[in-house]
Amino acid sequence: MKALTLGPEGTYSHRATQAVADEIDFVESVTGIVEGVASGEYERGVIPIENSIEGSVTESLDALADRNVAVVxxxxxxxxxxxxxQAGEFDIVASHPQALAQCREYLNEEYPSAKTEAVASTARGVERAREDASVAAIGHPATAGDDLQVLARDIQDSTSNATRFVVLAPETERVDAGGKSSVIVYPNTNHPGLLLEMLEPFADRDINLSRVESRPSGERLGDYMFHFDFAAGLYEERAQEAIEELRDIASNGWVRVLGSYDTEHVL
Known part of the structure; x- marks a missing residue:
């Protein structure tokens, strides 16, 4: 199976994707991954969706709303x-914006004079550090190789730091079996109580919502779409009924069902 994820080799996305496929290609944008799967060029794609410190990855949410793929x-x-x-002294710390944010307190305390540089991935930051002795990187210690020193480990601001990735497949491979499901709703309307109306179909059926998030629709200012993750499989009658109610509420817009899936923990 051939998969596409964020590169270059050595990113946290790469580590997660190794649990999915042996043959892995890389791009440097989440949108490129979703497009690669939606077009049928790749059987699977792996994208970060949420970090326990910094929250949701907005590029991932927006890409999922723009293209037809399944989460499996x-x-x-x-x-x-x-x-x-390369050495203990440096002027710049380069890494992915999420990694820099996850280590903000450590950098402020230990290296307050160092500038930060946002790059496309943690692996790209490691490449910068290899090329330039004035640059340090934030990344997994296994990516240091023979060229870099590991100056400090576990520098993230929270010891429970973890990231959720979702595995994408072509829309035709969407499944209804799994302990968790995701949908995106664009109601294309706005009135008092709208959010409550969209929450009630789940509450009425005792379905736990594990994530609710709004994102600008891009159509006009103040217009939003909503991402829901909930703890039920689409094979369940209660989940089917809840989604049908969502379709009625969003009759002027649309509901995109991403699918049901199970969760795997990978070190």
Whole structure:
């Protein structure tokens, strides 16, 4: 099976994708991954969806709303950030924006004068550190190799730092079996009580919502779409009924069912 994920080699996305496929290609944008799967060029794609410190990855939410794909699996992996550099002195710390944010307190306390540089991935930051002795990187300690020193381990601001990734497949491979499901709703309307109306179909059927998030629709200011994750499989009658109610509420817009899936924890 051939999968597409964020590169270059050595990213946390790469580590998660190794649990999915042996043959892995890389791009440097989440949108590129979703497009690769939606077009049928790739059988699977793996994208980050949420971090326990920094919250949801908005590029992932928006890409899922724009293209027809299925979510067939969820992978949760602990994030163990290390500070990597050629030597103990440096001027810049380069990494993915999420990694920089997850280590903000550590950097402020230990290296207050160092500038931060956002790059496309943690692996790209490691490449920068290999090329330039004035640059340090934040990444997994296993990516240090022979060229970089591991100056500090577990520098993330929370010891429970973890990231959820979702495994994407073509829309035709969507399944209804699984302990968790995801849908996106664009109601294309706005009135008092709208959010409550969308929550009630789940509450009335004792379905636990594990995530509710709004994102701008891009159509006009103040217009939103909503992402729901809930603890029930689409094979369940109560889930089917809840989604039908959502379709009625969003009759001026649309409901996109991403599918049901199970969660796997990968170190």
């Amino acid at each position: 699996r969820e992978i949760v992996t602990p994030i163990q950030h290390a500070l990597l550099a």
